[in-house]
Amino acid sequence: MHTWYLHALRVRYQETDPMKVVYHANYLNWFEIGRTEWVRHAGISYRDMEDRGLLLPVTHLEASFEQPARYDDWVTVCTRAAEMSALRVRFQTRIVMGDLAASHGPSLMAEEPPGGVLVAGSTRHVWVNAAWKPVRLDREAPELYRKLKALADMPDSAQ
Numbered sequence: 001m002h003t004w005y006l007h008a009l010r011v012r013y014q015e016t017d018p019m020k021v022v023y024h025a026n027y028l029n030w031f032e033i034g035r036t037e038w039v040r041h042a043g044i045s046y047r048d049m050e051d052r053g054l055l056l057p058v059t060h061l062e063a064s065f066e067q068p069a070r071y072d073d074w075v076t077v078c079t080r081a082a083e084m085s086a087l088r089v090r091f092q093t094r095i096v097m098g099d100l101a102a103s104h105g106p107s108l109m110a111e112e113p114p115g116g117v118l119v120a121g122s123t124r125h126v127w128v129n130a131a132w133k134p135v136r137l138d139r140e141a142p143e144l145y146r147k148l149k150a151l152a153d154m155p156d157s158a159q
Contacts, residue, residue, distance in 0.1 A: 004078040008101040021068035034079030042151040053130040063121035076100040078113040081152035086138035
């Protein structure tokens with residue numbers, strides 16, 4: 001079982017639509033925030049990766065919208081790497097109601113994060129260089145690959 005990394009957000013007014021619920025595209029922004037924070041847990045910033053000419057574009061996205069969030073609600077973006085190779089990454093994301101980070105810290109070991117699921121989904125990515133050519137991260141930046149792979153594959157007992 002992989003660890004879910006948690007990042008709490010409060011819904012801002014501009015993220016809602018005329019129905020007074022979070023506009024669907026904003027959940028995709030929250031998926032990205034979750035991925036960025038997951039990478040940060042590995043001790044790496046997206047800025048550093050991009051400064052090295054390494055990009056991680058989305059190649060596939062799935063999202064299932066279960067329940068709405070509303071202005072001023074606390075939500076938690078829960079992210080984990082479901083699969084990772086030197087060329088590709090697949091992240092799973094669950095956005096749940098409430099601030100799980102306040103009660104569980106920055107990470108949670110569970111099959112599924114507790115609480116009401118608002119949105120569940122996944123994204124697939126491929127590593128590319130600045131010219132948008134696929135690259136193997138283990139060859140282009142072996143130290144980054146080791147850190148990310150270690151976080152993705154962290155065994156239960158290391159939690």
